[in-house]
Amino acid sequence: MATKKKVLLKVIILGDSGVGKTSLMNQYVNKKFSNQYKATIGADFLTKELMVDDRVVTMQIWDTAGQERFQSLGVAFYRGADCCVLCYDVNVAKTFENLDSWRDEFLIQAGPRDPDNFPFVVLGNKIDLENQRVVSQKRAASWCQSKGNIPYFETSAKEAINVEQAFQTIARNAIKLEDGLVFPIPTGIQVQPEPQPQQSGCC
Amino acid sequence: MDENNIENKNIENKNVIDEDNSKIEKNNIDDNSIESNNNNNDSNSNDNNEEDEINNNIINSSNSIEDISNYLLKIDESSGRPPRKYSEQDSSNPEWFEHKKHFFILSSSGKPIYSRYGDEVALNTFMASLSAMSSFVESQNDTLRHLVAGKYQFVFLCKYPLNLVCISSTGEPNQVIRQQLEYIHSLIISVLTQSNMKAVFEAKYDLRDLLGGTDKYLDHLIHQLNKDFSILLNSIQCLRLNNNVRNQITNILSQYKCDSLLFSLLISDNKLISQVKHKKTTSLKSQDIHLLMNYVSSTASFKESESWIPICLPNYNDTYFLHLYICFLYPGVCLLLFSNQPESFYQLSDCKNQIIKGLEQENIAEELKKAVNNHDYTTSITEIPNLLHFLYKNKTNNYSTFPTFSPPYSIHKKEKKRLFRLYQHITTHVNSNIIANKPHKYYYHTSQTETIMVATSNNHELYATFSPLETKKSIFESFSNLLLWIKNQENSLFIQ
Numbered sequence: 089m090a091t092k093k094k095v096l097l098k099v100i101i102l103g104d105s106g107v108g109k110t111s112l113m114n115q116y117v118n119k120k121f122s123n124q125y126k127a128t129i130g131a132d133f134l135t136k137e138l139m140v141d142d143r144v145v146t147m148q149i150w151d152t153a154g155q156e157r158f159q160s161l162g163v164a165f166y167r168g169a170d171c172c173v174l175c176y177d178v179n180v181a182k183t184f185e186n187l188d189s190w191r192d193e194f195l196i197q198a199g200p201r202d203p204d205n206f207p208f209v210v211l212g213n214k215i216d217l218e219n220q221r222v223v224s225q226k227r228a229a230s231w232c233q234s235k236g237n238i239p240y241f242e243t244s245a246k247e248a249i250n251v252e253q254a255f256q257t258i259a260r261n262a263i264k265l266e267d268g269l270v271f272p273i274p275t276g277i278q279v280q281p282e283p284q285p286q287q288s289g290c291c
Numbered sequence: 292m293d294e295n296n297i298e299n300k301n302i303e304n305k306n307v308i309d310e311d312n313s314k315i316e317k318n319n320i321d322d323n324s325i326e327s328n329n330n331n332n333d334s335n336s337n338d339n340n341e342e343d344e345i346n347n348n349i350i351n352s353s354n355s356i357e358d359i360s361n362y363l364l365k366i367d368e369s370s371g372r373p374p375r376k377y378s379e380q381d382s383s384n385p386e387w388f389e390h391k392k393h394f395f396i397l398s399s400s401g402k403p404i405y406s407r408y409g410d411e412v413a414l415n416t417f418m419a420s421l422s423a424m425s426s427f428v429e430s431q432n433d434t435l436r437h438l439v440a441g442k443y444q445f446v447f448l449c450k451y452p453l454n455l456v457c458i459s460s461t462g463e464p465n466q467v468i469r470q471q472l473e474y475i476h477s478l479i480i481s482v483l484t485q486s487n488m489k490a491v492f493e494a495k496y497d498l499r500d501l502l503g504g505t506d507k508y509l510d511h512l513i514h515q516l517n518k519d520f521s522i523l524l525n526s527i528q529c530l531r532l533n534n535n536v537r538n539q540i541t542n543i544l545s546q547y548k549c550d551s552l553l554f555s556l557l558i559s560d561n562k563l564i565s566q567v568k569h570k571k572t573t574s575l576k577s578q579d580i581h582l583l584m585n586y587v588s589s590t591a592s593f594k595e596s597e598s599w600i601p602i603c604l605p606n607y608n609d610t611y612f613l614h615l616y617i618c619f620l621y622p623g624v625c626l627l628l629f630s631n632q633p634e635s636f637y638q639l640s641d642c643k644n645q646i647i648k649g650l651e652q653e654n655i656a657e658e659l660k661k662a663v664n665n666h667d668y669t670t671s672i673t674e675i676p677n678l679l680h681f682l683y684k685n686k687t688n689n690y691s692t693f694p695t696f697s698p699p700y701s702i703h704k705k706e707k708k709r710l711f712r713l714y715q716h717i718t719t720h721v722n723s724n725i726i727a728n729k730p731h732k733y734y735y736h737t738s739q740t741e742t743i744m745v746a747t748s749n750n751h752e753l754y755a756t757f758s759p760l761e762t763k764k765s766i767f768e769s770f771s772n773l774l775l776w777i778k779n780q781e782n783s784l785f786i787q
Contacts, residue, residue: 094412096402096497098419133416133421148402148415150423164426201495226727243620 103175104183105154110211111245128153163286166198171262179220207261216244352655381413392459399452448472452492471516482607511589516695526691530562534782543649576606669697682758690785
């Protein structure tokens with residue numbers, strides 16, 4: 089615990105099974121992509137240090153399992169998240185339609201203080217498969233706008249398109265929230281022991 | 292003593308492994324050398340002094356200029372402190388996994404706060420995994436207490452908004468590790484108070500920001516938890532002192548007070564000399580006193596000047612801070628005065644001067660200094676043959692006494708640790724008689740290396756260690772004699 093702290097952000101990635109959450113994270117953190125699909129069991133964690141303006145930021149990325157049978161991670165899992173990344177596959181309509189329920193699920197479970205201004209970021213992934221695309225950029229962008237101007241990125245984990253930029257925005261928005269915090273203790277020390285139960289006399 | 296009542300149980304010989312104490316002790320030595328050369332009483336210049344001393348230390352310990360510059364590069368620029376031991380390790384190093392006993396503190400959201408070994412930020416994904424484990428169980432409306440993975444045991448203590456986890460391969464009982472985690476939790480409360488901690492966490496503020504510099508106290512506390520018999524017995528050790536001298540000291544402490552003064556304590560290292568409660572209020576609990584002793588012994592600058600710090604005593608009131616005046620009266624003798632007023636420093640400083648004056652009269656100070664040097668005793672003082680070691684706890688006032696190690700235990704650090712671990716198991720067994728819901732009355736453990744006999748009553752617990760070759764008959768006899776010896780010495784062993 090050094091006295092001068094780096095900012096640490098908890099970032100949660102949500103979205104349907106197979107949209108590429110783990111691939112996006114791997115591309116961002118490890119600069120690697122694999123075509124093989126391996127379902128995430130429960131959750132996976134990666135970390136990345138980055139610079140936002142002149143601040144060092146450490147991201148603690150919680151990659152969740154999209155499959156329904158793993159979706160019992162509970163309140164504690166979402167607790168204290170600084171940013172939530174919603175992912176869908178631009179080639180599968182259902183994954184886009186489910187964004188609403190992912191967002192609702194997060195807001196219910198995490199219960200952020202100011203749900204309207206909680207930093208979300210939406211990623212439309214797999215744009216490298218352009219000829220199969222079913223969700224238009226316009227449709228996605230207008231959904232994001234209707235939810236309070238959520239930043240929207242079209243990404244390809246495979247081709248590393250927009251991945252770096254997306255995570256940079258994620259960090260920047262999460263920090264903004266942190267900067268807006270007012271420290272809850274008005275004065276440093278409040279002293280006055282409550283009247284204690286009188287158990288014994290003076291010694 | 293009825294032989295039928297004696298339980299003959301063998302304690303599993305789990306891996307009792309020596310920890311890296313030597314390294315921690317070395318840290319302490321470095322700390323001491325810092326303070327001995329620090330002649331400046333101005334607390335503001337402590338940082339500079341420390342840095343100078345660190346440089347001196349380096350020059351003493353190494354002749355190579357390259358080494359020095361490498362060392363200086365490692366000094367944390369922001370704090371001016373030398374790097375923590377093992378701070379460069381994380382879960383990507385095989386060496387990190389070699390440590391026998393890890394402690395982690397994380398927030399309920401899985402953000403890292405402290406790791407005994409390694410940099411907590413570098414370990415953030417590891418801590419997130421720990422958090423996922425407990426949150427998974429929590430989502431099923433249950434609480435994760437411990438789990439076993441191969442040779443490692445994981446013990447979890449989840450107290451919102453903190454999760455504390457110990458991962459160890461030392462084979463200690465879960466209950467003992469849980470107690471250690473409770474102590475660590477209390478230390479955090481003592482820095483922040485429970486209500487502040489909740490407010491800060493719920494405002495999404497990073498708890499690490501408010502706990503800067505606490506790692507030093509945590510490291511020291513963990514070190515102490517792994518070797519302190521009085522903590523193991525949930526008790527306080529008193530300085531061995533002539534009863535009349537102690538009474539005089541207590542009188543002096545009660546006499547010199549001011550309106551805001553709640554408690555006066557006089558301690559020597561981790562031993563209590565005297566304590567006085569000035570107001571009608573709850574008494575201090577042993578856990579809080581151990582936390583105080585930990586603060587005093589892990590802060591070199593307290594020895595140099597009068598100090599004034601806010602502190603929360605979790606077992607007294609975990610919502611508010613008290614103000615604590617700390618001053619060393621003589622080497623090894625530290626005065627602690629608790630006030631509920633933030634402005635009473637000068638009044639308490641006056642109290643201290645009067646207390647010193649009082650102690651100087653009638654030679655009490657001299658007697659006290661002598662007692663500090665003569666506290667330690669070995670089993671030979673009891674004149675009981677073949678007694679190797681013992682632990683005694685007076686349950687009416689929670690005071691305990693025990694000799695320092697003598698042969699065969701004093702020869703190897705490993706042996707000391709082994710006996711400590713054995714006592715950990717035995718105290719746990721003795722106090723976990725689930726059927727009767729009270730401690731076992733008698734307990735008899737024998738192995739190749741020693742025989743330990745235990746007797747408990749409403750008033751005391753006595754654990755006595757003998758050579759394994761002793762007959763039961765002679766052990767019973769010695770045991771009774773030892774009880775008698777303690778009874779006779781009670782006046783000087785414990786605060787009456």
